[in-house]
Amino acid sequence: MSPSFAIWARECKSYLQSNSAWCVFAVTAAITGMLFSLSLRELDNTFEYLPAVVCKQLLLVICLPVSFFSMSLFPEEIESGTLEGLLTTPVSDWNIVIGKFLSSLTMVTLSWLISLLVMPIYLKCAAPPPTWSPLSLAGGLFTLFLSTTVWCAAGCLISLISRHQAIAGVISFAVTLICAVLFSGTFLIFDNQAVIEMTNLPDAARGIADTRVFFASISLTWFFLFCAAHRLQIRDWVVKNN
Amino acid sequence: MLVAENLTKAFGSTVAVKNVSFTVCRGERVAIVGENGAGKTTLLRILSTFLPATSGHVEICGFDLVCEAPCIRSICGYMPEKTPLYENMRVSEYLKYMARLRRIPQPERRIRVHEAIAGYDLVKYSTQKISTLSKGTRKRVALAETTMHDPDVLLLDDPFCDCDLFQKLSLVSHIKSINKLENRIVLFTSHDKDVILSLATRVICLYKGELAADLKDMSVFSEKNFQDVLKTWTEIRLRSTVHEPHTDPQGNAAVERNLEK
Numbered sequence: 247m248s249p250s251f252a253i254w255a256r257e258c259k260s261y262l263q264s265n266s267a268w269c270v271f272a273v274t275a276a277i278t279g280m281l282f283s284l285s286l287r288e289l290d291n292t293f294e295y296l297p298a299v300v301c302k303q304l305l306l307v308i309c310l311p312v313s314f315f316s317m318s319l320f321p322e323e324i325e326s327g328t329l330e331g332l333l334t335t336p337v338s339d340w341n342i343v344i345g346k347f348l349s350s351l352t353m354v355t356l357s358w359l360i361s362l363l364v365m366p367i368y369l370k371c372a373a374p375p376p377t378w379s380p381l382s383l384a385g386g387l388f389t390l391f392l393s394t395t396v397w398c399a400a401g402c403l404i405s406l407i408s409r410h411q412a413i414a415g416v417i418s419f420a421v422t423l424i425c426a427v428l429f430s431g432t433f434l435i436f437d438n439q440a441v442i443e444m445t446n447l448p449d450a451a452r453g454i455a456d457t458r459v460f461f462a463s464i465s466l467t468w469f470f471l472f473c474a475a476h477r478l479q480i481r482d483w484v485v486k487n488n
Numbered sequence: 489m490l491v492a493e494n495l496t497k498a499f500g501s502t503v504a505v506k507n508v509s510f511t512v513c514r515g516e517r518v519a520i521v522g523e524n525g526a527g528k529t530t531l532l533r534i535l536s537t538f539l540p541a542t543s544g545h546v547e548i549c550g551f552d553l554v555c556e557a558p559c560i561r562s563i564c565g566y567m568p569e570k571t572p573l574y575e576n577m578r579v580s581e582y583l584k585y586m587a588r589l590r591r592i593p594q595p596e597r598r599i600r601v602h603e604a605i606a607g608y609d610l611v612k613y614s615t616q617k618i619s620t621l622s623k624g625t626r627k628r629v630a631l632a633e634t635t636m637h638d639p640d641v642l643l644l645d646d647p648f649c650d651c652d653l654f655q656k657l658s659l660v661s662h663i664k665s666i667n668k669l670e671n672r673i674v675l676f677t678s679h680d681k682d683v684i685l686s687l688a689t690r691v692i693c694l695y696k697g698e699l700a701a702d703l704k705d706m707s708v709f710s711e712k713n714f715q716d717v718l719k720t721w722t723e724i725r726l727r728s729t730v731h732e733p734h735t736d737p738q739g740n741a742a743v744e745r746n747l748e749k
Binding site for chain 1: 533536537538539540558561562564566568570572573574575576577585586588589590591633
């Protein structure tokens with residue numbers, strides 16, 4: 247078994263055993279449900295727009311689980327000293343970063359998947375029941391997943407830069423929220439098409455695939471993880487302690 | 489064999505370890521002593537590959553510390569001072585997790601974990617959560633993890649600080665037996681005179697990051713006061729213009745003379 251997988255499994259198990267993680271799942275589902283029920287009232291023709299609306303809302307809401315699940319990735323281990331033990335085992339810095347990144351990605355993805363489970367209930371309650379295409383929803387969710395990987399990689403780096411969990415959480419939340427607002431294409435006040443088209447969720451939710459979104463997400467994720475691995479390599483927190 | 493040459497570690501303008509050179513052969517148990525802030529922990533952290541040295545060269549069992557860090561990690565067992573363990577894990581679960589990270593093959597892993605639990609008298613704690621353990625038991629868990637993969641070199645940072653007398657005696661004899669049977673190198677830091685005298689076969693004294701003394705003859709401690717001997721060695725070192733630690737017989741004679749004065 248790869249060391250990254252062992253780290254991933256330990257982190258996920260630790261999250262799932264904590265009450266706070268389940269609280270975050272519940273809060274995420276509640277906010278998503280509330281926003282969704284409000285948008286159902288507003289939309290007249292939901293056939294085309296419903297998946298786009300769902301994905302946009304999720305993109306904004308996942309800022310909460312991203313900041314929660316990434317804030318404790320490194321500060322907790324640095325504080326308790328377990329990272330010192332981990333870094334003297336035959337595990338590379340890359341393995342540690344990848345393991346931790348994957349654990350936060352898993353938990354954030356799980357949180358919006360749980361939120362999605364609530365959707366059928368709302369759709370059944372809506373009168374008249376809206377019609378929508380599951381395939382377009384899948385397209386939107388795939389783009390959402392790509393965004394989640396970028397947010398989690400950024401959160402991983404932020405948690406390594408800031409030594410305190412709370413600071414890491416606040417910065418992650420602010421950064422991901424700003425990016426979500428900019429990239430969701432909801433707000434066109436900047437009149438910057440290049441930026442807005444990066445994720446362009448409405449297009450993805452209509453089944454229009456844009457390879458630029460895919461490559462931009464992969465590149466950004468790789469960049470953030472590379473920075474995190476480099477940051478881990480220089481053992482910056484030990485220098486601060488001394 | 490462990491060879492350190494002109495090892496230096498600086499944190500900005502603060503030099504924590506300065507031009508430290510020494511060689512440790514297989515079977516030796518070396519105590520690294522010195523005041524707080526003398527550079528003991530930093531030295532062990534460098535040797536464990538946790539911290540990169542600013543300058544200098546280290547070779548452990550033929551592996552270069554910089555170029556072959558993963559090889560060194562697999563033959564070294566390092567126990568940090570704070571005994572960092574995952575609080576929410578159970579003892580056996582933690583040992584299995586660390587065995588996985590230490591890349592012990594699957595069929596062997598279960599046996600090694602079982603041996604470690606039995607060897608450090610942790611059977612009744614194996615299903616307990618680490619957060620519920622006493623400080624001394626936590627030390628034993630950490631030591632079990634450090635020695636589980638049969639490392640050639642053991643680097644222990646103040647391993648007995650939270651242990652009671654009985655635990656200390658038991659751990660000292662355990663480390664001695666490991667060292668004797670497997671012919672391993674043991675480097676440990678301690679402030680406990682009794683532990684040093686009972687476990688060490690050699691004492692390295694650091695003073696403000698520099699190697700003040702390298703005592704290979706432990707008989708000098710049996711006759712004179714432990715602190716006095718180290719103090720004298722440190723003074724000799726500081727007065728000396730030659731940047732070589734006193735390891736020669738003349739050095740011992742100088743200590744004797746100083747102590748008599």
